[in-house]
Amino acid sequence: MATTDRYGNAVSTTNRGAVATLDQAAEAMLGFRADPLALADAAIAEQPDFAMGHALRAGLMVMSGEPAAAAEGLRSIEAGEALRHANARERAHLAAARAWCEGDMSLAQTRYGAISAEYPRDLFALQVAHTTDFFLGNAAGLRDRPTAAMRNWREAETGFAWMLGMQAFGLEECGEYGQAEQAGRMALALNPTDAWATHAVAHVMEMQGRDREGVQFLGLREGAWSQAGLLAVHNWWHLALYHLEHSEHDQVLAIYDRAVAPREGSVVLELVDASAMLWRLMLRGVETGGRFAAVSAAWQAMGGAGFYAFSDLHAVMAHLGAGRADLVAEVLGAMRRAAAGRGSNARMTRDIGLPLAEGFAAFMLGDHGRAVWTMVPVAGQAIGFGGSNAQRDVIWLTLLEAALRAGEGSVARGLAGRRLAAKPESPFAQAAMARSRAVGAARAA
Structure with missing residues (x-):
């Protein structure tokens, strides 16, 4: 009888100890807890020819979204591919990871999605497919893949809650807020430690302008989600967003300094959060001291410009905020080279990332009119280069502020009106509408 993992997926080793350790690695990744890479390494150390161990390790590199992880991922892939006894599912994992590490993000997304469809009890394949959908802006995939997989599970089974959390996030990204919150709260009822489900409900509250409720929601569950080290920074970022909407800048900076600011070992997604929070504060005229310089230095140390357009835009934000024109030019140059290439990131950079980065640079130089008309044609297509709403x-915040400063009253009113419709109780949205009307009145005078 074939050895299986905890959810019934066949593996090509009979070493049950190694399988149990790899199960722990996959579960740690589902919960964004502990150190899944160390656990994967431990499983491989126990059974060096464990094909799924090498495949899972490569998948962790994919999920990191970091350029340096591609070379590390290829080493794991080559180790796995050399094992002739690997089964079909393990080989499919290795092929999917290879596509990502070789720069074909769309093919990797397709392959991981195919694994999840063929093996709906393979939660790691589902999670990696979910992550690639996030990286490539596939909102429907974020919703539909976990929904499809759940049909092969019973609600009482361990593991079902993880899929509910993924489904909740996908529903939110598709604008189905009521269903998203229901799924997220159900996931938390089954598994209160699910930081991804917590994050999905936090997104719903952010999109609906339920800021005070969001502060309370995250506060009541802080003891659980703050232990999810791989996602905790992002949930702290969400908490800061709620305070930012009410101009509670001291609280935002306190959260930033305590939990969001770069530290030794910060990963790309954490630098994205740090850059974006400081940029939002800068747009509001809040003094951030030397904080931009620290984030800029972290991006410079990370390297890999031109690998993923969404990250590149956030690196540009940090360098602009730090006044590092040399580093801005370096990243823009890497983006232009990437845009001239082929593949998923070339398209994302060419069509979305590079125009936005150039628009942000124009904004920081005070050329607000150029910033507006550089960003207007692509802002509505930005889902295509990943990230969340x-x-x-x-x-949109940068475009709105650029329009206000450029005196483009009609553009500003349209953007402010959109915010006010989504968040009618938002003090920021109300103030933005008042400013846009004042701009229009000044032009008419």
């Missing part, structure tokens, strides 16, 4: 909101 809440993360991409920094684009």
